[in-house]
């Protein structure tokens with residue numbers, strides 16, 4: 001059996017390569033100097049005995065919005081303690097709260113926890129209006145200046161009641177500033193005009209990181225995470241990085257692959273971490289380009305399997321029909337052929353059959369999920385057009401995805417397909 005004692009020549013502190021804020025939080029974000037300076041200006045009235053401006057922070061996922069707001073509010077808290085200013089920050093994660101009602105319940109719990117410590121339950125059985133009153137009572141009990149950060153606030157969708165109420169809060173002993181964070185660019189324009197003008201007193205946009213930004217972000221992480229990796233010179237920039245455990249192309253490739261995609265720092269850090277894990281598995285002395293490419297492919301494989309897992313049973317039946325056609329080398333296949341296969345599969349597993357039109361919709365849904373590709377062809381002069389479908393992922397991956405999916409436990413069908421490939 002492998003020993004856990006095996007020494008590693010690569011890693012110093014592996015947790016630094018986790019994009020999870022509970023494990024590691026950067027202490028500076030030089031790539032966000034401008035955005036954080038705007039936030040600084042919005043919060044600055046606190047230092048003059050005033051009320052912070054409300055802000056709406058928006059930008060795609062993994063752009064340092066959450067970590068940036070946390071850094072700035074913490075910096076302000078330190079200043080407030082040193083200057084004996086009564087300041088409280090409440091950071092509310094709205095993910096999963098799909099309505100104002102759920103955000104209000106979360107708010108009551110989080111604000112109570114700020115006062116009394118962890119372990120509060122979310123209140124149940126109250127109407128929205130009563131929950132608003134409870135939030136106000138809690139804010140009043142805290143008093144002073146309060147910054148309420150509503151992270152992933154787009155979770156509430158069109159139901160902006162909670163924002164409407166919070167933006168009108170008027171409590172004698174409280175100076176309240178709201179900071180909304182969202183990665184849904186459409187969210188702002190869908191808000192009620194009053195809420196938009198109140199919450200968006202200051203709007204701060206976090207645009208996607210470039211490959212250059214990502215190289216610097218990754219370089220700083222590797223200096224803390226890896227052995228024999230350090231900056232030459234006082235500027236913590238990729239161009240000053242020296243490392244015995246990274247080959248020259250590792251960081252540029254990781255950054256380029258992530259920048260091509262969405263410029264997401266979380267994704268870039270995760271990719272490097274995965275490459276590092278593969279290098280460790282291989283007992284390699286350096287993390288190289290091959291490890292990054294292997295990591296990218298494993299991540300994509302996992303994401304595809306996850307994608308298959310999250311499809312409905314009817315779509316999985318449609319996907320199985322296309323997979324079978326590919327295994328028999330009969331793809332790209334037309335809707336009629338695929339529908340015939342689908343009907344047979346439904347009979348085999350006892351699934352209710354959809355009409356051919358509904359089946360076609362399922363195929364198109366799978367095309368939108370990037371599991372299938374659709375092509376339109378002419379049937380010949382004057383005979384109109386026809387659609388054919390093929391897998392957009394590898395055949396093996398499609399079969400593996402269906403095999404590993406416990407909600408699609410029709411082993412005899414996937415076994416039959418497997419036999420056709422082997």
Ligand SMILES: Nc1ncnc2c1ncn2[C@@H]1O[C@H](COP(=O)(O)OP(=O)(O)OP(=O)(O)O)[C@@H](O)[C@H]1O
Nearest residue numbers: 019026029031061062063064065066067183265266
């Ligand atoms: N400039 C940066 N320097 C170092 N690490 C960064 C930087 N920007 C982001 N990160 C890291 O990337 C990850 C994602 O950051 P964060 O959660 O702040 O993104 P976000 O924009 O709030 O994303 P989401 O909208 O998905 O919540 C975290 O691990 C964070 O530490």
